[in-house]
Amino acid sequence: MKIYIELFLTFAKIGAFTFGGGYAMLPMLQKEVVDKKHWATDEEIMDYYAVGQCTPGVIFVNTATFIGYYQKGIIGGIIATLGVVFPSIVIISLIASILQNFADIEIVQHALHGIRIAVCILVLNATLKLFKTGVKDLTGIIIFILSLVLTYTSIVPTIVIVILSAITGILFSYIKMKKGGSK
């Protein structure tokens, strides 16, 4: 029972402080899920994120379901997801009923502009950490640079990058193995 409560509370906490889309949840996941609870490693988080990108739905929800599922099966996945959406339901219901012009309030605007700075720093730190764990050799660096250019310029949809990089990973490992085998 305790693990269910922990799953719910951890994801509710992350949901309540994640501003600006799926990638902004990563620093929180690293802190809470990897460092504190040890429910997943940095590498596993990246894997879930990759799968979350090419499956439908909200990426944060997909990642939460993954982590919950591996802790406590389907119920764990459901509980983690309920944790993610709980703060949204509370906050949005409040705003929709009393503060319809919430986004136009001056102090909210200032706070959000400040939070943008926090998100920059958090995402930068998350990227550095993930780079250290995920990019291991020259192939990795090449995939990283190509994906960065393609994603930033949005020439191709994300799902294409996900599929291409997975294929590249398989191909390069195959080539490496062949080389290793022939020696």
Next chain:
Amino acid sequence: MSLQLIFQLIIAFFKTGLFALGGGLATIPFLYEMIKDYGWFTKDMLMNMIAVSESTPGPMGVNMATYVGFHTTNSVIGGIVTTLSLVAPSIIIICIVAHFLQKFKNSHWVQDAFYGLRPAVCAMIASAGLGILVVAVFNNGEISWDINFLNIILLIVMYLFCRKFNKLHPIFIVCICACLGIVFQL
């Protein structure tokens, strides 16, 4: 709040959760469709919903779903129903994927695929970070000479601050920066 409306909301958001690929922004076309098919809200209201969903914590897609559910039924129950309908496909699909991933986790195909995927994921996150950095550094939101120096200084100071105390919780950093934003009228 009629049963028929609840039923329609469930269908509409389940469909959105099932077919919206790639995060919160991908739900917007589905919301436009709801305007056309059901007339639950107007385009102006949708703009306001997007603004609120972007300015509140939590995934944008989830925020939008709660907002529409609350707005159309004028009750929290509507918001809960739409949100759960939106995430239901995710839960089903991910549990299936997670099950098979665990089974084939040690297969070298899966291992090799992830070996290629990890740098790509890292790049996607770097790209998203770069996107916000540009918005924070340049006043008009794109690379130009119109540089926001106050933001750059705050960025550097906060970055060094976080380096010095590298055990700071992300939530704490978000709160400090929100206060800085209010104090400096960013």
